[in-house]
Amino acid sequence: MNTETKSNFEAVVFDLDGTLLNTLDDLAASMNRVLESHQFPSHPVGSYLHFIGDGARMLAQRALPEDQRNESNIRKLHHAFEQDYRDNWGVATKLYPGIAEMLDHLIKRGMKLTILSNKPHEFTLTTAGHFLANWNFQCVFGQREGVPKKPDPAGILEISQELSIPPQNMLYLGDSGVDMKTARAAGCHAIGVTWGFRSQEELLENGAENLIETPNELFPLIDSLQA
CATH class of the missing domain: 3.40.50.1000 (HAD superfamily/HAD-like)
Structure with missing residues (x-):
């Protein structure tokens, strides 16, 4: 140097x-619960290695199927994720x-x-x-x-x-x-x-x-x- x-x-x-x-397991678990509750497919925990890092809104966008990434769905998942994670941030x-x-x-x-x-x-x-x-x-x-x-x-x-x-x-x-x-x-x-x-x-x-x-x-x- x-x-x-x-x-x-x-x-x-x-x-x-x-x-x-x-925090990977808790973030993945919260988002997967939210996805499933909105009838979207969930993801293996390892997929979240590539979803995390740019904030909760971007996490919601990346977790959605590509053809479902409209503003309404992103906003809905973002809000629901923050609600779920607020109660489950310390599990794992x-x-x-x-x-x-x-x-x-x-x-x-x-x-x-x-x-x-x-x-x-x-x-x-x-x-x-x-x-x-x-x-x-x-x-x-x-x-x-x-x-x-x-x-x-x-x-x-x-x-x-x-x-x-x-x-x-x-x-x-x-x-x-x-x-x-x-x-x-x-x-x-x-x-x-x-x-x-x-x-x-x-x-x-x-x-x-x-x-x-x-x-x-x-x-x-x-x-x-x-x-």
């Missing part, structure tokens, strides 16, 4: 679903292995922790508050009215302003191409995590500067970037 790109990192921005939390969701230890270690290093998700803001706050309450996250933002969703860098730039830390002094960890595009657009260092929902190829094609396969690989990477 070039010396020009080395920096003193003071904060980490995390994606939520597929990065900190394995859990932290990925090694996340708790990684967060502990980051705090010991004095780094600030934040979350930026395309999940609706209400659900981002609820799930983070339940599963991540042991750690102090300075900012937790989901998809909010009037704020462009990822890959627009607006959320990261807002976090940067809140923390008074420039984006170049922030790491961004995410599991999707959308995350990598967001990080690069904002000027953060983009780290792709391979334990989540999307492939290494997608991460690299969309600008990942590094890949890590387990949470504990983050620390030698940080040390090498700051050496």
